[in-house]
Amino acid sequence: MTYQLYYWSGIPGRGEFVRLALEEAGAPYLDIAQTKGGDEKLVTLMKASRVQHPSFAPPFLKAGSLLIGQTANILLYLGERHGLAPKADAGRLWVHQLQLTIADLVAEVHDAHHPIAGSLYYEDQAAEAAGRTKHLRDERLPKYLGYFDGVLQRGGSGWLAGKRLTYADLSLFQTMEGLRYAFPKAMRRLETRYRQLAPLTNRVAGRPRISAYLASDRRQPFNTQGIFRHYPELDA
């Protein structure tokens, strides 16, 4: 079975969390965003009345007869099918809990540059964005990164959950890379405080399949259209 991943073209966005899992699993997939008319295909499928399980927003994954939406839910599915999460309840739920906490962080990062409305340009809410991003840098990022740092310390294996890589590790890698792009100054400071995060990020980047993926043209750079955006005035 070849998976079909639906996500907006032109940004890594939330689709990237799914791509990383598919790449690490070595699972064959078609990235619809990289095909001609990808965004139109996405919108068509999202609105088609014949679709039994429509998604509120991308990404969504076509897996045979299944159509699965919500990033963390797609990862729950891929984790079970491809050994990217433990099978037993305790580990399976713990990995999902970590993923949902990463999702909360990612949503907060998005809203830092769009605190008033996703439908307005950043430039139309730049003053409010400055206020919200200051709180993100000073309060929320230390709280989140301190939490994941503590989880890594507690576990002691170098991975977030158990002794093997899980989809939560892949997602934390992507989040760290996004934060470094968006807030290079703040992250230099935070990474000297939370020292478990860089080694985890390096371990993920060093996985053979992830390493090959990152060097390929399938990997998209961050940009100022996505979730993680670098606006120099928002970094400090």
Next chain:
Amino acid sequence: MTYQLYYWSGIPGRGEFVRLALEEAGAPYLDIAQTKGGDEKLVTLMKASRVQHPSFAPPFLKAGSLLIGQTANILLYLGERHGLAPKADAGRLWVHQLQLTIADLVAEVHDAHHPIAGSLYYEDQAAEAAGRTKHLRDERLPKYLGYFDGVLQRGGSGWLAGKRLTYADLSLFQTMEGLRYAFPKAMRRLETRYRQLAPLTNRVAGRPRISAYLASDRRQPFNTQGIFRHYPELDA
């Protein structure tokens, strides 16, 4: 086994989504928020170094030797154990997808009154809250409620997923009640447009165990400390 639910006292908040599932399941549970020193017990357990799977934030549920955090993750677990979700992949993942979409909506409702920082008072961000809430009322609520209305229409059973109640129905009930409390004017308008939502809400409220719960003193009223807050100036 008696579950132990940990959540902040004094507000229904995200803990309420878990309470509704426990009540519908008829599962015995101790609501730590209703015990003496509940908030202290919560903080102690959240920070205890002996805890293998610490939560970033409440609610979390103690289930025997498991400690499970993140609302949607707790519901995933309870859904599997108590028949509040289908067992097969297609239905199980669909219910979870719906729950995660409800969680996104709930986070947006929270941020409407706290667009700059959760650590600041509403009064210190009231101007920005007015801007964000206008977009919530005019764009986001119609989009979310229209989505769930469409899901109910498509399914045709009166429940969101399949032919039986699932935890997503309970959560949509709670969300509708919260929105009605917070935005009575906007919701009167929206409910005439999305006509599948009130019947679903009524069906949930009419379940024998939920009905008994809502009439009990275990059910907490909404207030202006929680996620769903009524500030008349934010409604229209």
